[in-house]
Amino acid sequence: MLLVLLKAILIYFLVLLCIRLTGKRQLGEMQPFELVVMLMIADLATVPINDPYVPFYAGVIPIIALTFLSIIISLISRKSLRVRRLVDGKSVIVIDRGSISLTNLKKLNMNVHDLLEAVRAEGNLDINAIQYAIFENNGKISIVEKSKDPTAPTDSFLPLIIIADGKYDMRNLELCGLTKQQIDIVLKKNGIINPKEVLFADIRQDGTLYVSPKNGDYFTQNLKIKGVW
Numbered sequence: 001m002l003l004v005l006l007k008a009i010l011i012y013f014l015v016l017l018c019i020r021l022t023g024k025r026q027l028g029e030m031q032p033f034e035l036v037v038m039l040m041i042a043d044l045a046t047v048p049i050n051d052p053y054v055p056f057y058a059g060v061i062p063i064i065a066l067t068f069l070s071i072i073i074s075l076i077s078r079k080s081l082r083v084r085r086l087v088d089g090k091s092v093i094v095i096d097r098g099s100i101s102l103t104n105l106k107k108l109n110m111n112v113h114d115l116l117e118a119v120r121a122e123g124n125l126d127i128n129a130i131q132y133a134i135f136e137n138n139g140k141i142s143i144v145e146k147s148k149d150p151t152a153p154t155d156s157f158l159p160l161i162i163i164a165d166g167k168y169d170m171r172n173l174e175l176c177g178l179t180k181q182q183i184d185i186v187l188k189k190n191g192i193i194n195p196k197e198v199l200f201a202d203i204r205q206d207g208t209l210y211v212s213p214k215n216g217d218y219f220t221q222n223l224k225i226k227g228v229w
Contacts, residue, residue, distance in 0.1 A: 007056055008049045014060060015045050018067040022074070031088045031137050037070045081167050088137045093158075095133035098146070108135060119143065132158050159202035159210070166196035166214075176203055177226025187211065190219050 018041060022034070041063050048059035077084040092104045094115055105115060116127065118141045124130060132144040144158060160172040168180055184195065192198060192213060201211040207225050212218040 004049060004052055007052075007059075010056070011045045011049060011059060011063075014063060015041060018063060021067055022070045033073060033087050034070065037066050041066055078165050079167075081164070081169060091137060091142075092135045093132060094135055094141075095127070095130050098128070098131060100127075159204050161200070161202050162209070163195055163198045163201035163211075165200075166194075166198055168195060178203070178223065182223065183209075186221050186223070190221075191216075 019038070022037075044059055044062045044066070048054045048056055073083075073087060077087055092108055094101055094104050094108070094110075096104075100112065100115065105111065115133070118135075119127060119130065119133060122141060122143055124143055124145070129145055130143055131146045134142045134144075136142055160176055161169050162172060162176075162178075162183060163169070168183075173179065173183075180195075183201070186209060187193075187195065187198065190211070192211075197213055197215070199212050199214045201209065203209045203223065203225065205225075207223045209221045209223050210218065211220070
């Protein structure tokens, strides 16, 4: 009995340490691969506790291995956009400029009732007041409402990510009708020689480019865009 208690205490602190090392947030904010790792760790932690004949290391080694696997995948995902999309997936727009996208709902294996329930859960009762609704990788829905100012443009702006962690998103560049060379010129004018120095950059439908460097203050610039999204 004492051995089981000792195992439970040690594994508790081990799992707590592993979760702290991976830097995880609350359950609803986890990406799919993070959730899988956490569920497997929780399952493995119970094995040596429930069975006194299972050696302590039989539970410890897999837990440590999964923790380091999670850290390694996170590091690779930060460096590679392709790996990030493969592991995390990507956000899906289910309401685009006020219209519900049936195609994207099918991709998520959802129906209109599921969408309405998710929208209501966020406090939006009138679907006509929504310009964009986006299901994020972690399953949460983000909502951009239509402008309530009668003097403002009718369309709310949905930014496109151009650079994340120093890496260009070529799909989004093509979507907004810009090139790397055009963005590089803007960066150099603001003292940024290499895109790797940029933590995050996005662009809006009105042509406003927002850039936040890894070091220093953010800046914006107006660009002429050709694409529509």
